[in-house]
Amino acid sequence: MSINEILQNMSRRKMIGQGVYRRVYDLGNGYVLKVAKSKAGRRSNKKEVKLYLSSPYRVRKYLGKIVGFKEDYSSLIMKKYDQSIPETEKYRAKCFKVTRKFRKKRIFPYDIIHRGKPNPRNVRVKPNGRIVVIDYGNFKDRR
Incomplete structure (x- = not known):
């Protein structure tokens, strides 16, 4: 379709x-x-x-x-990604790690972390446990 x-x-x-x-x-x-x-x-x-x-x-x-x-x-x-991100230290650390990976590539992510915690509106978890950003329309690409 x-x-x-x-x-x-x-x-x-x-x-x-x-x-x-x-x-x-x-x-x-x-x-x-x-x-x-x-x-x-x-x-x-x-x-x-x-x-x-x-x-x-x-x-x-x-x-x-x-x-x-x-x-x-x-x-x-x-x-579509359904699984919400758990509010655990493990996933908090994963979000910070992913943020650093983006920044190394000169992509500046916004709204992955909100007030020191993963933003449940913009971040989900894939079945393999990897986090995925579902709203990245406000990222800054400086490449």
Whole structure:
């Protein structure tokens, strides 16, 4: 199913999240659709797509997988990650370690850590235990 077909059937989609600039819908097939509400939302989608496609594997493996997007960046499809990040010292340390890995590649992450703890709105855990950032539209890429 193409992204255009998905957008035509939006009335059947369940909204699972919303930010200032974008809405997130569950597609029911293991993927989510992020739809921009404004120009700033399109910029966030564009930044996520460009960052995902241009990042080296060392950091891309920590980014939510993008599988499709509209050329005007009004929407994108990302793999859905359900498992919330546990509030443990182990995962807190993992988040700080991932932040350092991004910074070494001159990518400056925001909202991975919030008030000294992993941000549960933006960080999830893959089945293999690796953390994954699901919202990286506000990262700064200085490469």
